[in-house]
Amino acid sequence: MKLSAPQIKAHKRRLGAAPLVMVTAYDEPGARLAAAAGVDILLVGDSLANVVLGHEDTLHVSVEDMCHHVRAVAAAKPDVHVVADMPWLSYHLSVADSVRNAALLIRSGADSVKLEGGRVRREVVRAILDAEIPVMAHLGLTPQSVMAFGGFKVQAKTREAAEQLQRDAKILQDEGVFAVVIEGVPSVVGTRITEALDIPTIGIGAGPDTDGQVLVFHDLLGLAKTKPAKFVRQYADLNSLITEAIAHYASDVRSGEFPGPDETYANPEELTN
Numbered sequence: 001m002k003l004s005a006p007q008i009k010a011h012k013r014r015l016g017a018a019p020l021v022m023v024t025a026y027d028e029p030g031a032r033l034a035a036a037a038g039v040d041i042l043l044v045g046d047s048l049a050n051v052v053l054g055h056e057d058t059l060h061v062s063v064e065d066m067c068h069h070v071r072a073v074a075a076a077k078p079d080v081h082v083v084a085d086m087p088w089l090s091y092h093l094s095v096a097d098s099v100r101n102a103a104l105l106i107r108s109g110a111d112s113v114k115l116e117g118g119r120v121r122r123e124v125v126r127a128i129l130d131a132e133i134p135v136m137a138h139l140g141l142t143p144q145s146v147m148a149f150g151g152f153k154v155q156a157k158t159r160e161a162a163e164q165l166q167r168d169a170k171i172l173q174d175e176g177v178f179a180v181v182i183e184g185v186p187s188v189v190g191t192r193i194t195e196a197l198d199i200p201t202i203g204i205g206a207g208p209d210t211d212g213q214v215l216v217f218h219d220l221l222g223l224a225k226t227k228p229a230k231f232v233r234q235y236a237d238l239n240s241l242i243t244e245a246i247a248h249y250a251s252d253v254r255s256g257e258f259p260g261p262d263e264t265y266a267n268p269e270e271l272t273n
């Protein structure tokens with residue numbers, strides 16, 4: 001059953017809810033398989049840039065790229081809430097532009113949008129919510145800030161930074177976001193923000209106490225090109241499985257094993273006489 005944004009908003013573990021399961025998806029097969037596996041939320045992440053398009057960071061995808069992949073995910077007709085990432089620069093230039101870009105993602109098939117940043121995004125978040133579009137926030141190691149952070153570094157490691165992050169989360173909750181992703185922080189920070197908020201927290205590298213977890217599809221399936229981050233648990237090794245399968249196919253073609261009689265159309269009599 002597809003969860004609505006208000007249903008997700010009410011989903012707190014301390015109220016007895018099970019942890020939310022979110023995974024990224026970028027295309028029809030990924031969305032279909034993750035939906036069949038029973039996830040609660042599909043995220044068309046701007047990690048599209050890294051894991052599908054081969055870039056080093058998430059700064060290289062546009063609204064058009066994201067819409068293209070939201071449409072592919074929507075084509076699976078998953079009975080699952082679909083969140084679409086607002087890519088870098090799609091909500092930084094003007095409030096009107098931000099609302100328009102959020103609407104493009106919704107019209108492509110998303111049920112809500114996610115954007116990165118704390119109190120500086122307040123005005124944009126309010127305007128998108130005013131346009132009746134649910135917003136998920138994203139705090140901590142926000143990948144679109146990689147240049148400002150000087151690399152992919154664990155955030156909120158000092159008391160001051162941790163308190164600031166918690167205040168940002170509270171500000172965005174008060175604006176009306178329905179959930180917040182917390183990425184790359186010490187687990188105590190994930191725990192405290194989760195305790196402090198009435199909306200669910202969804203962690204990625206934020207420890208075990210958040211109200212949900214999210215992983216990137218390619219990381220959890222062993223399909224990524226680089227060694228995954230410390231917080232990833234890899235549940236399969238599809239890199240090896242796929243390489244072996246394609247090598248087997250190549251070997252069968254070269255040896256004449258493929259195609260065999262089962263993979264060949266029968267010849268009509270009039271063509272063979």
Ligand code: KIV
Nearest residue numbers: 024045046047181214
């Ligand atoms: O783009 C993405 O995959 C994300 C997750 C890491 C939360 O934002």
